[in-house]
Amino acid sequence: MIDEILGKARLNEGYVVELTRSLVKVPSVNPPGDESEIALLVGEELEKIGFKVNYVEPSPKRVNVVATLKGEGDGKTLLFNGHLDVVPPGNLENWSFDPFGAVVKDGRIYGRGACDMKGAIAAFIGAMKSMVDANIALKGDVIIHAVADEETGGKFGTGYLVEKGYAKADGAVVGEGSVFNRIICLRPAVRGLCWIELETKGKAAHASKPWAGVNAVLHMAMILSALKDFKLKCPPHKYLPAPTISPGTIIRGGVKTNVIPDRCIAHLDVRINPGLNDKLVLEQLNNLFNVLREKEPSFSVSMKILNYAPPAEIPEDSELIQYAKWAVKYVTGEELKLKAGYGSNDSQFLINRAKIPTICGFGPGDHQLGNAHGPDENVSIDILNAFTKIYSLLVYKFTTSS
Ligand SMILES: [Zn+2]
Known part of the structure; x- marks a missing residue:
């Protein structure tokens, strides 16, 4: 079963790269904040895989994608959360590439949002496409929240979805970058x-x-x-x-x-x-x-x-972290390290308000090499592909566990 999933994920590598590039090409810059075009792109891609897609728009043009793939049993529900908005590109003279050109060079995709965090959203979708391609009957549901407004506090994004009761799951993963100088880590806490x-x-x-x-x-x-x-x-x-x-x-x-x-x-x-x-x-x-x-x-x-x-954290012995360790070991052969970043993110809404055990950051963005919020922001294609596989194994394990 696992090898079938990984086989399909390998076949979907080109798909994930092209999807990341399409997402980077849509300038969903916040401020001012307009996620309408990119939300539609993500929603349509999820519909093709079989997700039921809702668009939640708390304020004009601030669009969140709430997508569900129903499982066929009484397994656990896993929620993936990623933000669609990006910070402005800043001074264009400091860039070597068009910030919305999604140029591929030396195994990396360059552009605003490649690292923070459109690559992770493409990997969520690639992971779920691989599950569907492998004909895996999930026991539990998988929900994807591709949200607005993370970069300015989340009140039109995750904050709104939590407040209105859209965030209901047994566990969640926020796909914010957790790679430190090419080493895949997991962020169990945020300041x-x-x-x-x-x-x-x-x-x-x-x-x-x-x-x-x-x-x-x-x-x-x-x-x-x-x-x-x-x-x-x-x-x-x-x-x-x-x-x-x-x-x-x-x-x-x-x-x-x-x-x-x-x-x-x-x-x-x-x-x-x-x-x-x-x-x-x-x-x-x-x-x-x-x-x-x-x-x-x-x-x-x-x-x-x-x-x-408020700050937020997930207990180190939580089931989700154990499965993430297993998935990283299976895919890369490496032991997964826990490590924290400096920033705050949307996981605090999921942990503190929705009371969902949530991994605060687990995604392909690299804290040292990705240049999030800076010029020449980028994501490594190898790490993107590794995360597609890791996410699919995590989904498989979590939704079929009892
Ligand atoms: Zn981010």
Whole structure:
């Protein structure tokens, strides 16, 4: 059975490469965000294999594909999740290739989204096509969510599908890149993110008499430089890098050259691990601000959370991880390593809100060589083909297990 599946997956290698290229050629750039064309392409491909396809559009042009292939028994349901949107290509002068040309060179496909993460979506589809081509009768259902809006937080994508009850499964795989310098790994956890707006308040005055005012920009500068070396207290995690703070990713203050600014706004990007949450982050920052206030009594600062996504993780002994280890060993002969990346992703919705055991990242994108979000983004064709096989074995094992 397994060798029949792998035989079909080998025959589908060219199909997966061409499908990845077709997906890269559709510029589903977010912002502004328009997944309508690419969703249709993915939906039509899934229909050809036998999936029942629904399009869910929470806002005009923000289209999610929700596709189901029904199993013939009472096996478990597996959900694959991948995002259709990509970040803008940035400065074209830094690219050696057309970002939407999907050029193939030296065993790699180049273009925006090749690594993050259209290759994974093509591999999901290739894996399912191989199952169907091999006439495998699945016991459980397979659901594919090809979603909108991951790159700007997911409220029109996975967040919406979870909120509306579309995400129901016994296990899920988010196909975000998990290859580190050509080595296939699995991401069992993701950091959470907490975006904070700080506001300092001062007192406006004529700038020719600086002592008459309170300069809110200077107070903000004091905070931002204190934050540069500030470490959030958090229990260490076996895989995730320690929490980070990037202070002053946006800053606004002052209205005129000769007026002492009475207000300054700055944003912080904070990434956290299990053991921390938004409230604890605010508490620790407040303690720091209290120390600053002792030095500078006129100091006034407030904080507002702009966006919060908690960290998420799957237990290491979960069935899905055991099957993934087996599938990688079978296909590549290598032992699968668990390793975490720096970013946050849609798995937090599936784990924290839909309560589905979810692999936070398991896909062909390479963290060192793939250049996700940068120029000359690419994916290795060999690794893409390996993932098509790995996904098909994972589906087989999970949906037929009891
Ligand atoms: Zn991504």
